[in-house]
Amino acid sequence: MSAVHPPLSNLPIAFEDVSVVVGAVTILDRITLCLAPGTPTVLIGPNGSGKTTLLRAAMGLLAPSRGRVAWGGQGIGAPKRRAIVFQRPTMLRRSAAGNIRYALGAARIARADRDARLAELLTLVGLEGLGGRPARRLSGGEQQRLALARALARDPTVLFLDEPTASLDPAATKAFEDVIHAVVARGIKIVMATHDLGAARRLAGEIVMLHRGRVIETGAAADFFDTPQTGEAVKFISGALLV
């Protein structure tokens, strides 16, 4: 897809002693982490471990209570060429094509290029032929892929995915993951949060495990699943309840 380029100017994303505190609750606790270019990074951990908050901070949607997030080695405002697919994306009250057109407009893509980009994106996510349908009438899996197309309309260098397949059936999950593989092949950095170990095994190049707002373990996915280094990781991988 010619519209999506792989420059990595927004990477690495460095968390430097980052904490996020809301009221009396510490959601992220002194996180130091580097999200580097390359294979997909998957954040895993039980519900409430801080995965979504970490993604939002990395996206620039949330200011840390302490520490800083630096994009491409700079501590200034979040760069423009990043995008996110939320766990339950909100479809704008427009057609599927209208949603993508809106994102193209928001990303200030030249008007002359928008039709071609729209067609490319609909094809990439397998929604060609459904562009005219109201977005809110699409199935859950189709909406999730539309949200992905909308995110890719921003021509991101890094794409954050927050539990994107949590509410999808196996067929819809496979369709979504197929698109993710295509996106990865184009050099876009994926950072995905999930508590689904199967999805993590299928997609991850690197694992970051979170528990109670702290990074418990990081490493290459194969090493993490074969030889976990911490008790929490061993329990989580074995399917034991980690609370």
Added chain:
Amino acid sequence: MPDDLSALQLVLSGDPALLAIVRLSLIVSLSAVLCAAFIGIPVGALIALTRFPGREAIIVALNAMMGLPPVVVGLAIYLALSRSGPLGFWDLLFTPQAMIIAQTVLVAPIIAALTRQTVEDLWVEYRDELAAMDVGALGRVATLVWDARFSLVTALLAGFGRAAAEVGAVIMVGGNIDGFTRTMTTAIALETSKGNLALAVGLGIVLMAIVVAVNAFAWMARRAGERLAG
């Protein structure tokens, strides 16, 4: 009943006096709704999307203004437009324009309050997505108002209902002058007091038919729009 038959005959015969009254009523009410929409929709959207000290008090005041007594509004506009009033130099008292001003004052808070609620509800849904797409403040307002357009039709209908049914304010600032500022509601009140029940009932039938027709049209337009846009 003879009165009912006479009323129906008046309506069906296209009585010129009756048609003139209907025409003026529609012009005044629709103009007022249009003016109130230009004021109320941006104000409502602005209040929905901004946070400032005293915002809650303004929302309470706006909601309270939905129930503004028409005679009080009529009195205020009368005082403002009278020769000795601050806007007396406009020379608008007892004109259709004065009636439009009065109804705009009555309708704008309704549209603003309902817009505020509608846009705020949609903002809760859209906030994360628009923030992720780096949509600026003006873009957010435009997006939310556009995407809430079918819901905002209800606000406009509420405003039209208020304007079309209102009699107190227009009779005070319009004067109910035959052939010039006489509307359906003021004519109904006058003809009833004169005992001319045929014309009063005829106007009542037309007024009800118009309100039902406008609501039915808006409902159909909303359903069609929602089917197309989702």
